[in-house]
Amino acid sequence: MTKDNSTQEDQSNAKARRARGEFVRGVSGFRHTIGDADFPPEPGRYHLSVALNCPWCHRVTLARNVLGLQDSITMDVAFPNRTTEDDPEGPNLWEFAPERIATLTGKPLPECTAETGTGNSLRLAKQIYRAEGSQEQSVPILYDKIAGRIVNNESAEIIRMLDGAAKALGSTIPEADRVRLYPDTLSERAEIDDLNDLIYTTINNGAYKAGFSSDQRIYAAAFDAYFETLAKLDDLLSDGRAFLTGAHFTEADLRLFPTLYRHDPVYFVRMKLNGARILDYPHVWRWLCRVYALPGITDAGSLVHCRQGYFGRSWNGVVPAGPFKPMAYPEAYERPNLA
Numbered sequence: 455m456t457k458d459n460s461t462q463e464d465q466s467n468a469k470a471r472r473a474r475g476e477f478v479r480g481v482s483g484f485r486h487t488i489g490d491a492d493f494p495p496e497p498g499r500y501h502l503s504v505a506l507n508c509p510w511c512h513r514v515t516l517a518r519n520v521l522g523l524q525d526s527i528t529m530d531v532a533f534p535n536r537t538t539e540d541d542p543e544g545p546n547l548w549e550f551a552p553e554r555i556a557t558l559t560g561k562p563l564p565e566c567t568a569e570t571g572t573g574n575s576l577r578l579a580k581q582i583y584r585a586e587g588s589q590e591q592s593v594p595i596l597y598d599k600i601a602g603r604i605v606n607n608e609s610a611e612i613i614r615m616l617d618g619a620a621k622a623l624g625s626t627i628p629e630a631d632r633v634r635l636y637p638d639t640l641s642e643r644a645e646i647d648d649l650n651d652l653i654y655t656t657i658n659n660g661a662y663k664a665g666f667s668s669d670q671r672i673y674a675a676a677f678d679a680y681f682e683t684l685a686k687l688d689d690l691l692s693d694g695r696a697f698l699t700g701a702h703f704t705e706a707d708l709r710l711f712p713t714l715y716r717h718d719p720v721y722f723v724r725m726k727l728n729g730a731r732i733l734d735y736p737h738v739w740r741w742l743c744r745v746y747a748l749p750g751i752t753d754a755g756s757l758v759h760c761r762q763g764y765f766g767r768s769w770n771g772v773v774p775a776g777p778f779k780p781m782a783y784p785e786a787y788e789r790p791n792l793a
């Protein structure tokens with residue numbers, strides 16, 4: 455499957471780089487594929503465990519929706535804030551706790567669920583891994599409910615396999631109307647691969663490189679690379695094309711959306727990416743609104759979960775109330791002419 459630098463970070467000297475204050479993302483260990491002998495494509499067999507504040511999970515919830523797989527692939531949603539120091543199982547763990555109160559709203563979050571995929575009503579995502587002897591703890595997780603096994607925990611591969619097996623998995627969208635995230639034409643695939651490389655390194659993971667690195671020079675380099683790519687994308691979209699590779703929505707658009715959806719209301723503050731808003735890039739802004747208007751996009755994500763997740767446990771836990779100018783988010787994404 456995809457083992458290129460659009461999927462994961464180069465891990466060389468990761469320990470030394472982390473010691474120097476660089477945020478280096480780890481590598482996902484479960485890399486099976488639907489279609490392998492053990493994992494036949496069957497409707498109702500597979501299950502996703504996600505958190506709606508996680509941008510990698512957002513790729514997967516977007517693919518599930520735009521491919522019409524909401525009925526055939528069940529899904530659990532963890533609470534946006536991970537466990538705290540006093541948790542008996544340890545801190546920073548994704549928890550399925552639909553009763554937990556969000557400080558942002560003062561109420562439980564209606565999208566959150568218990569853990570239903572394994573049939574064991576587990577409290578933590580970590581426990582899904584421990585059942586298979588793994589020390590991992592990340593989301594998203596694609597799980598086989600028949601085999602009782604984890605298939606894959608790498609979002610780049612999960613979206614690719616859902617796209618390839620959508621029909622056999624029981625998509626409710628007729629083939630002729632269903633989007634092809636990774637079309638067969640080699641030229642389009644090459645264009646998508648190049649965009650994926652640039653966008654993964656400087657935007658998707660770049661945002662974390664800026665926001666979570668504790669070295670000024672590493673932060674500054676990530677900051678510059680992020681806004682350089684935004685300027686390049688604004689230029690690319692200035693020729694009137696609807697989507698990144700032309701007339702059709704593809705995997706490249708799907709992978710760019712989660713980060714830009716979070717930029718103005720979250721990353722501008724939380725990741726110190728305060729160089730500009732997406733609103734300041736008119737062609738990228740109109741692209742963002744165009745994607746937001748596509749069927750299945752709005753309910754694949756939640757800015758309430760994002761704000762609660764990124765701020766609810768950072769600093770003193772108080773979640774910033776803005777922005778409200780020119781208008782509140784996500785409603786602003788319904789106004790392409792704001793830019």
Ligand SMILES: N[C@@H](CCC(=O)N[C@@H](CS)C(=O)NCC(=O)O)C(=O)O
Binds near residue numbers: 462510
């Ligand atoms: N490469 C993975 C990255 C997944 C990932 O890093 N997820 C984060 C949430 S945003 C996570 O669960 N991190 C917790 C951990 O690894 O302990 C993918 O794209 O699926």
